Amino acid sequence: MDDLPAGLTTRPLSLADAPEVAALIGAEKAAALGYPEITTADLVADWQRPSFDPATGTVGVFEERRLVGYAAYTGSGNCDVAVDPGRHGQGIGTALARWCQERARADGAVRVGMQVPQGSAADRFMERHGYRLRWTAWDLELPASAQLDAASVPAGFHVREAAPDDYDDVWQVMEDAFLEWSDRARASREDFLARTVQRPGFEPSHLRVIADAEGTVVGAAYAILEEGTGNVERLAVRATHRRRGLARALLADTFATLREQGAARSTLATDSRTGALPVYEHLGMRIVSTWVNRAIELSPVPPGI
Structure with a gap:
């Protein structure tokens, strides 16, 4: 340089x-x-x-x-x-x-x-x-006055802490969901684990899953708790199980877990590719900061340069 x-x-x-x-x-x-x-x-x-x-x-x-x-x-x-x-x-x-x-x-x-x-x-x-x-x-925050009802899990499903045996399912559910609108390559299982369960400060209770009556994982949420802020880093539900209130139930459970552990603030982020902003605003979340993703096209380097 x-x-x-x-x-x-x-x-x-x-x-x-x-x-x-x-x-x-x-x-x-x-x-x-x-x-x-x-x-x-x-x-x-x-x-x-x-x-x-x-x-x-x-x-x-x-x-x-x-x-x-x-x-x-x-x-x-x-x-x-x-x-x-x-x-x-x-x-x-x-x-x-x-x-x-x-x-x-x-x-x-x-x-x-x-x-x-x-x-x-x-x-x-x-x-x-x-x-x-x-x-x-956008970064969004759920005010304390707008707490979600953590008990509203749809019939036939239950939310629980993820076990190590669930990690493959969690990885697949999250990657499948995020790759519906992202143009990046699929993250490997090892990279996914490095960013989640192997992250410094990880607590097992911060990785939540929602499963059906047979125990099949159909959704997952990953969160971190630092300096009084509980942030849901990732939230995903299988495409075949959407529009049943599962994501809302999973989010409510995760925020409730974080608040029980001392989180004074409940936050998450979304962007315009997902179309999820109105959903979160309907739940009472408010925008606290706005971000932009910018990129520049790269021209190829001529041969010999």
């Missing part, structure tokens, strides 16, 4: 760098949202996937020993970039964006992009540089 300002150096990152990277990302998110919106565990869960190698998939930009910029190419045309808010406008983001494009192109991707807070410095940067809007996403 010879297009960085003078005096800065780069190197690949490792899991040992995760706390410093999380602090950098958090500082940039806090400047846009008022809160950091990331933890070290989030990074560890992503970087410990068998399909991801931080040594080739990340780069850190340093001023002496201080991290001032970072990028990670996580596959399927997705990149994450953060720059110290005090170093915005100095060319670091431009250099990291170019690195992301090169990594995505080498991976065979036809485009590369990332999701950023709407109206943030990163959003404005990407728009200026030709990154088009792909979809809009």
Whole structure:
């Protein structure tokens, strides 16, 4: 990366760098949202996937020993970039964006992009540089006054904590559901487990399933509880069992479990590809932040270059 300002150096990152990277990302998110919106565990869960190698998939930009910029190419045309808010406008983001494009192109991707807070410095940067809007996403919160009825499980079904024997079914249910609207590759079982049950701080009660009378898993929810916030990371029901109230029952049970364990806030995220925003708003959830996913098309490198 010879297009960085003078005096800065780069190197690949490792899991040992995760706390410093999380602090950098958090500082940039806090400047846009008022809160950091990331933890070290989030990074560890992503970087410990068998399909991801931080040594080739990340780069850190340093001023002496201080991290001032970072990028990670996580596959399927997705990149994450953060720059110290005090170093915005100095060319670091431009250099990291170019690195992301090169990594995505080498991976065979036809485009590369990332999701950023709407109206943030990163959003404005990407728009200026030709990154088009792909979809809009929202973080939502369920106010305490709008608690869902956790007892309203449809007849013939029951919600329970997932057991290790359920993990294959949970993985398949969630991947099938998310791939209905996502254009990414199917995540392997090992990658799925790395991001969920192997995530630092995972508690078995945070992976919930809804099963039919025969015990077949037809839906699942995965949540995390950190610093008083219970967030449902994933919620999915088999296509053959939708419109029966199963997702609502699963969500209610998961939020209730998190609140019993000390969650003062109940949150989740969705985006415009799913069409689920009106459903969550009907349940009483309210938007607390809006995000945009932007991407740029990648032209192939001419032979010999």
